[in-house]
Amino acid sequence: MTRAASDDPPPLVVAVVGAGPSGIYAAEALTQQSETPVDVTVLDRLPVPFGLVRYGVAPDHPSIRSVRNTLERTLEKTGVRFYGDVAIGVDLTADELRDSVDAVIYAFGAGSDKRLGIDGEDLEGSIAAAEFVAWYCGHPDVHPDSTDRPTAESSTGADGTSRLEQEHVTHLVSTTTDAVVVGVGNVALDVARILAKHAEELAETDMADEVLDSLDHKQVTDVHVLGRRGPAYTAFTTKELRELGQIADLDLLVDPLDLELDTSGLAVVGRDKVAARNLVVLREWAERPRGRASRRLHLHFWTRPVRILGDDRVSGVEVERTALDADGAVVGRGEPWVIPAQLVVRSVGYRGTPLPGVPFDDGTGRVPHAEGRVIRDGGFSADEYVTGWVKRGPTGVIGTNKSDAVETVTSLLHDVDDGALVPGGRVGRLTALLAERGIHPLEMDGWHRIDAAEVELGRSHGRVRTTLAHRSELLAAAEADDQAAVQR
Ligand SMILES: Cc1cc2nc3c(=O)[nH]c(=O)nc-3n(C[C@H](O)[C@H](O)[C@H](O)COP(=O)(O)OP(=O)(O)OC[C@H]3O[C@@H](n4cnc5c(N)ncnc54)[C@H](O)[C@@H]3O)c2cc1C
Missing domain, CATH: 3.40.50.720 (NAD(P)-binding Rossmann-like Domain)
Incomplete structure (x- = not known):
């Protein structure tokens, strides 16, 4: 020194x-x-x-x-x-x-998610967006293997609810024709988009092979997105909303009556440019004649889930119409109806x-x-x-x-x-x-080896990258070059 x-x-x-x-x-x-x-x-x-x-x-x-x-x-x-x-x-x-x-x-x-607090939330087929997202992104928590170590409650990345695992998700998506996504933020749109897209449209991504395989077995034809407030109150960004309109073989269904604005909605749209732009997109979709696509994405506003129905597995969601009271709080208006569904994804916020x-x-x-x-x-x-x-x-x-x-x-x-x-x-x-x-x-050299291994694996399938989803795969890739170097 x-x-x-x-x-x-x-x-x-x-x-x-x-x-x-x-x-x-x-x-x-x-x-x-x-x-x-x-x-x-x-x-x-x-x-x-x-x-x-x-x-x-x-x-x-x-x-x-x-x-x-x-x-x-x-x-x-x-x-x-x-x-x-x-x-x-x-x-x-x-x-x-x-x-x-x-x-x-x-x-x-x-790393955790907020719950809906309604009956049936723990039924098979009712899951958190946080888990579903972690699964399609290839998070090791949701792609466990024998090298996984015990985790502190705080570091599990979920709230103690049972974790999705590969076979479980394959089973869920291959036995779901109708899915309900609760929430009107960008994460809800991500989930709805992944459920609605044909698997071949996702083949260009870096999703893990096993995730793509599961999505290839998907039977989903209808995705229902529920917003408990009106269209002026969505948390979508307009770019993400518009993107739904560009998905091949997908009809977007919005009830024009849901898009009528009350006084408070008019005030929001008057001051919030994103809300105003989103409304233009939604109105354009509401006016489209019904198409003949093989899949549909339904956007329901002023609608909230009351209970999730089913015995062993989700069979539907009972919903009701909503309104705002004088203080701007959401209140139920009754008028219950049932959306048949085999999968419910709650997307009402993450939580520390x-x-x-x-x-x-x-x-x-x-x-x-x-x-x-x-x-x-x-x-x-x-x-x-x-x-x-x-x-x-x-x-x-x-x-x-x-x-x-x-x-x-x-x-x-x-x-x-x-x-x-x-x-x-x-x-x-x-x-x-x-x-x-x-x-x-x-350390970073380990990350560079993982990075290189993912790129290499992707190339071998004609993709830009393929995510390694298991901790054992990540650790093996991180050490791979060292062993090669020793052999040299
Ligand atoms: C589904 C989803 C999609 C999103 N998409 C977009 C988007 O398209 N555009 C955009 O701008 N933003 C997006 N966001 C928001 C963005 O990801 C967040 O703003 C950002 O990641 C928050 O950063 P953070 O570092 O606070 O948390 P995180 O990104 O969650 O990072 C926290 C880190 O802490 C680690 N950790 C946790 N516990 C421990 C522990 N006990 N010991 C050691 N490490 C620990 C975790 O492993 C993790 O790596 C998205 C968020 C979600 C959930």
């Missing part, structure tokens, strides 16, 4: 829990300043980085998924390392992590789950904080910060996590300036602790 280097102040050692966009944007913000030298480790319980960019953003939206190239560059930066396959709460407790670094930034997302040892507000499903500083026992915690979905809830687009992470890192750096957070010469402690425990994190 040079004399100048030994005179350098020790870097601030920061661990980021979660390598989704918010965690990686936090690492970027930490390294984009030079006043406080930093040493950043971004940890993820999965062997691969990118969070919902890999395991949420729809595989038929490759341009959005390509943001991972930018995220990857941050993980390659000097002063930043990626430690995959390390689950906080399982491999290390939150306290052990805090002891080994100067500051922790929690960025562990919102607690990480043992980390403050958590059950009411909001978030880590309590002020401008990213974690609140513990009624005061600011000296070394804990939070960003992303577990900080603000599951809202916004990928880019929203960037400004969110900047806010958190700004708070952290102010605390360094104020002397509230002091570099403690902890470089290397986390790495040593993991080694002591026999935990071997996957």
Whole structure:
């Protein structure tokens, strides 16, 4: 070490829990300043980085998924390392992590889902969008194998409901002609689109082979999307809505009466450009003569599920018409009717789950904080910060996590300036602790091997990439080159 280097102040050692966009944007913000030298480790319980960019953003939206190239560059930066396959709460407790670094930034997302709270929700065939999305994106939680390790409740990515597994989904989609998707956000549209598209339209994506196989056995002819409010209140973006109109061999059915606006709907459309644009798209569909496509997507507004029907398996959804009361709350108007269905996917929002040892507000499903500083026992915690979905809830687009992470890192750096957070010469402690425990994190070179293996597997089938869905496949790919190198 040079004399100048030994005179350098020790870097601030920061661990980021979660390598989704918010965690990686936090690492970027930490390294984009030079006043406080930093040493950043971004940890993820999965062997691969990118969070919902890999395991949420729809595989038929490759341009959005390509943001991972930018995220990857941050993980390659000097002063930043990626430690995959390390689950906080399982491999290390939150306290052990805090002891080994100067500051922790929690960025562990919102891996669970909100429930409908109606009868029949736990019937076979009633599932969460979070699970279905994880399945079609090839998430190892939903493609388990013998190498899977026990997970802390907080790191399962679901709320304790039974997980979908490959054979189970194949069975569900191959025995479903009518599906109901509850919710009117972009995730609901993703689910409806994947259910409505012919499998060959998805062959260009990077979906895992077993997922494509299952979708190839799909029997779905009708997908019903339910919105409990009127068309002015959808959370779709217009681009995603319009995309439904471009799906081959699919008729879009909207009742023109559902599109009539009451006073509050008129006010929303008057001030919200997206709502106004969505309404134009919906009106155009409502006016189309009924087509002869082999599949139909029905959009029902002012309609909410009352109960899910069935004995052993979902057979339908009883719904009722709704209206808004004087306070703008949704109330049932009765007029029940039944939509026959064998599959119900609830898509009414994601929700954070607690990480043992980390403050958590059950009411909001978030880590309590002020401008990213974690609140513990009624005061600011000296070394804990939070960003992303577990900080603000599951809202916004990928880019929203960037400004969110900047806010958190700004708070952290102010605390360094104020002397509230002091570099403690902890470089290397986390790495040593993991080694002591026999935990071997996957680093960026492992990710590059996985990346190369997925591209290679895809090419061998004439596709751009094929996702490896099982942890054992990911680990084998991460180590493959090492073995090849040893043999050479
Ligand atoms: C289905 C779906 C589709 C979406 N599509 C789009 C889109 O098209 N465009 C768009 O702009 N946005 C989209 N989003 C939103 C976007 O994905 C989120 O804004 C973003 O991913 C939130 O980032 P995050 O880092 O807070 O959480 P996440 O992306 O969820 O990352 C959290 C990370 O923490 C890790 N983790 C969890 N627990 C632990 C633990 N105990 N130890 C270690 N690591 C842990 C997880 O494995 C995960 O990698 C979509 C979201 C969903 C759910």
